[in-house]
Amino acid sequence: MKYSEKIVLKDGHEALIRNGEASDGEAVFEVFNRTHGETDYLLSYPDENSYDVEGEGRFLQSMTDSSDGIELVAVVDGKVVGTAGIGAVGKKYKVRHRAEFGIGILKDYWGLGLGKALAKACITCAKEAGYEQLELNAVSGNERAISLYESLGFEEFGRNPRGFRSRISGYQEVVYMLLKL
Secondary structure (H helix, E strand, O other), X not given: OOOEEEEEOOOOOEEEEEEOOHHHHHHHHHHHHHHHHHOOOOOXXXXXXXXXXXXXXXXXHHHHHOOOOEEEEEEEOOEEEEEEEEEEOOOOOOOOOEEEEEEEEOHHHOOOOHHHHHHHHXXXXXXXXXXXXXXXXXXOOOHHHHHHHHHOOOEEEEEEEEEEEEOOXXXXXXXXXXXXX
16 A cells, blocks of 8 residues: 655644655664653553564565555654554454554654644545554553544544553553544
């Protein structure tokens, strides 16, 4: 699946949202590790990264070549500052109408409209891929993210009071959200 869009951020900088490519492997690896260290709201910690630089590059290329998934990068001033993507919940008939959404943005770029732009791009891609439902998990304390998702039409459908076990704050309540496409 292919995607490319230029946007203007709230601070006036231009950002390019595009497919991640194999050549972005190192930059995305670094952004993953930084974003997962800057907040306790994401699923994993930097030391739990599933990829090395080469593996990240292969993953990015596989998502670019995919017809039902995508991994986008946000580039500002030539630098990757965030990622977002969608992937199938599963391939079996009963779940293939569902996709999962994930996003991570460097803290220096929070509040500039990049999260909303990346989320909208992923929603567009999910529709183009034929999904009927986009899902995400958010830590209940991440009120800014939840507000963003609600503004885009996501609805809460459940909570798990011990959904995450944080190394920093103990158990975190996870909010399950979905968007009907």
